[in-house]
Amino acid sequence: MARYDSLLDACGGTPLVGLPRLSPTVPDGAPPVRLWAKLEDRNPTGSIKDRAALFMVRAAEEAGRLRTGDTILEPTSGNTGISLAMVAKLRGYRLVCVMPENVSTERVQLLRMYGAEIIFSPAAGGSNQAVATAKQIAVEHPDWVMLYQYGNEANARAHYETTGPELLHDLPSITHFVAGLGTTGTLMGTGRYLREKVEGIQIVAAEPRYGELVYGLRNIDEGYVPELYDASVLSRRFSVGTRDAVLRTRQLVDVEGIFAGFSTGAILHAALAVAHEAVRDGRRADVAFVVCDGGWKYLSTGAYGGTLADAEDALDGQLWA
Amino acid sequence: MAIEVRIPTILRSYTGGAKVVDGTGDTLADLLTDLDSRHGGLRGRLITDAGTLHRFVNVYVNDEDVRFLGALDAKLSDGDSVTILPAVAGGAFGFAAAAAISSHSISSQSAAAAVARDAVAAR
Numbered sequence: 001m002a003r004y005d006s007l008l009d010a011c012g013g014t015p016l017v018g019l020p021r022l023s024p025t026v027p028d029g030a031p032p033v034r035l036w037a038k039l040e041d042r043n044p045t046g047s048i049k050d051r052a053a054l055f056m057v058r059a060a061e062e063a064g065r066l067r068t069g070d071t072i073l074e075p076t077s078g079n080t081g082i083s084l085a086m087v088a089k090l091r092g093y094r095l096v097c098v099m100p101e102n103v104s105t106e107r108v109q110l111l112r113m114y115g116a117e118i119i120f121s122p123a124a125g126g127s128n129q130a131v132a133t134a135k136q137i138a139v140e141h142p143d144w145v146m147l148y149q150y151g152n153e154a155n156a157r158a159h160y161e162t163t164g165p166e167l168l169h170d171l172p173s174i175t176h177f178v179a180g181l182g183t184t185g186t187l188m189g190t191g192r193y194l195r196e197k198v199e200g201i202q203i204v205a206a207e208p209r210y211g212e213l214v215y216g217l218r219n220i221d222e223g224y225v226p227e228l229y230d231a232s233v234l235s236r237r238f239s240v241g242t243r244d245a246v247l248r249t250r251q252l253v254d255v256e257g258i259f260a261g262f263s264t265g266a267i268l269h270a271a272l273a274v275a276h277e278a279v280r281d282g283r284r285a286d287v288a289f290v291v292c293d294g295g296w297k298y299l300s301t302g303a304y305g306g307t308l309a310d311a312e313d314a315l316d317g318q319l320w321a
Numbered sequence: 322m323a324i325e326v327r328i329p330t331i332l333r334s335y336t337g338g339a340k341v342v343d344g345t346g347d348t349l350a351d352l353l354t355d356l357d358s359r360h361g362g363l364r365g366r367l368i369t370d371a372g373t374l375h376r377f378v379n380v381y382v383n384d385e386d387v388r389f390l391g392a393l394d395a396k397l398s399d400g401d402s403v404t405i406l407p408a409v410a411g412g413a414f415g416f417a418a419a420a421a422i423s424s425h426s427i428s429s430q431s432a433a434a435a436v437a438r439d440a441v442a443a444r
Contacts, residue, residue, distance in 0.1 A: 128409055207386075215329050215407050220366055223377025223408040237386035239379075239404065 007044045008090055011054050012162045014042045016170040016288065021255045024272075024279045031284035033275050036171055037258060037291050038163070045082045045114075047293035048163075052185050053083035055158035056147040057091060068092040071144045075127075075134035077103045077111070079293055080149055080183075085114035096144070098134040100126060106300055128224050151227030155185035156192075164193025167288055174198060175278075178271040178289040180263045181205040181237065184229040186290060191233040205237040206270035208245065208263060211316035238273065240266035246303055246311045248272070249295070253304075259295045262303070262315070267292070324352060324397055327404040335363040344403075349380065350393040352403065367405065368393070377408045 004010040019035040026033055040048035060066040070093050074084055077099030088095040097111055101120035108118060121133035131150070138146045149155045163186065167174060177194055179186045191203035242262075249265030252258045271289040278285035295304065303311035323343040328336050336342050342360065346352030357364035367378050373392070374380065380387045381404045387395040397403070 126409065205386075209384075209404075209406070212330055215331070215409055220331065220375060220377050220407055225376060225408050231388060234389065236389050239381045239384045239386065239406070241384075 006090065008054060008087065010044055011050045012043070013166065015039050016167065017258075019256050022251070022268075022272075024275050026279050030279070030282055033278045033283075033285040034287070035271060035275055036286065036288040037252075037256075038167065038288060039258075039291050041260065041291055041294040043083075045079070045086045046296075047079035047083065048186060048290060049079040049083040050086070051158040051162055052149060052152075052155040052183075053080060053087045055154040055161075056149065056152050057084070057087050057093075059152075059154035059157075060145060060147060061091075065145055066093065070094070071096060071141070073098070073134060073138055073141070073144045073146045074149065075099070075121075075130045076149070077107055077130075081111050081116055082114055084147070085111060085116040089115045096137075098130050098137065100130050104300065107297070110297070128222060131224065149183045149185065152185075153228070155183060156189035156228055159186050159189025160193045161189075164190040164197075168194065168197055171286055171288055173284075173286045174201065174288050175283075175285045176202045176204055176271070176274050176287040178204040178206060178267055178274065178287060180267050180290065180292060181207040182226075182263075184226050188228050188230060188233050195233065202235040202274065203233055204270055204274055205234050206267040207237060207239050208266050209239045209241045211242065236274075238270040240269045242315050243308055243312050244269045246308060246315070250304065253295070258291060260291045261293045261295050261298050263292045264290070323399065325402045326352070326356065327402070329406055331407060332363060332366060332405065335360045335366070345399075346397055348391075348393065348397060349382070349387055349395045349403070352397055353393075379406045379408055380404070381406070 016036050016038050019037055023035045024033050043050040057066065057072075066072070072084060072088055072093050073096045074080065075098045076084070077097065081095075081097045081099070084097075085095050095116045096119060097116050098119045098121055100123050102123035111118060119133070119137065121130040125132070134146065138144060167177065167190065174194065177190055179190065181187060187203060187205050194201045195203065245262045245266040247265070248268040249260055249262050252260055252265065252268055267289050271287050275285060275287050278287075298304075301314050303314045323345055326342050326344050328340060328342060333339065342356065344352045344356045346355050353364045353367060367375055367380070369375055374388065382390060382395055382397065382401055384404070387393075390396075
């Protein structure tokens, strides 16, 4: 279907494309091992977060929590903010985003262009502080609606009801699903759906490992695990460093012509790891992974060119996924 | 050969500031006991009174989360690399840049700005 009543109706239904050049070669007579990319950059605002934003707003409307003219509050400076801003605009709401004060100016410009208002939290506290600040603002403004993607079941349900069924429809022979671990919504929703339908499926998480400044908490007890996270949905969880993420992001555009953001590079790194294990063990594998967004928003980091060491330095201390 | 263990900033008070320390052990539990003999108190920050890994601590063996490899019973071999990290909220802040500028340089910049403002006000 190529005609839609509005942009919101064009959410999801993204293509799944094979990666014949990046998939590992197998010995003659061995079962095939294939990589497949789910192109989530083909969503209305260019990222997988459109699915969660739309489902969270709809769920709040159906529960009577949101009425035209209401204010939505969310801790985010990333793709969720952009997705929510678009959905809020089209559904008649105001959006306030809370983010660390040291986000890039281009990110602030992008969010304001889509119509979001911004409240800054202290840079030193990083993302944990932005979540805490948003929770505090929610108490001060009881009439504002915080959708709170980290704990909103509609975030995971978006993937249970759309991403999962799309993958199974397009790739009934799927053996592995690999995605990024942030709010955990993509992995929880898609993972639960696929576990119900596909015996033996492996649900694999790729978690970005940032420069150490990002982990500068004062105390272990200030740590944070999203409320949505349920470890029993996952089969394995990989930590992927900046260098590997950049390397794979460049490889994806070099070899297969897919220009993606760095979180996708981290996911591809984990996908290749499980694909090579399958080759080694002589097992058939159809490994589907998520391309979260395109690379456009990250060009100004300079990390697409130059040496890997330079790129690593450019991203050091940033939450690049 | 030994097992290389990467220590996060907030736990380096137990390692005399060292980012990387060496240890030995057939399992993660053994390794943490071994480390605690030289870096007293470290084990207690990673393991709860109930004897499980702290909820806000993630431990990786060769980049894979130990909770999916048997947790404290995860098997280790010489030459393995173990990374300890606190859990943080990621994924939703693409390029929020928690601190391309470190918290230290931010506070010193703010302090410098405050001094400059005071100097102007005093004139």
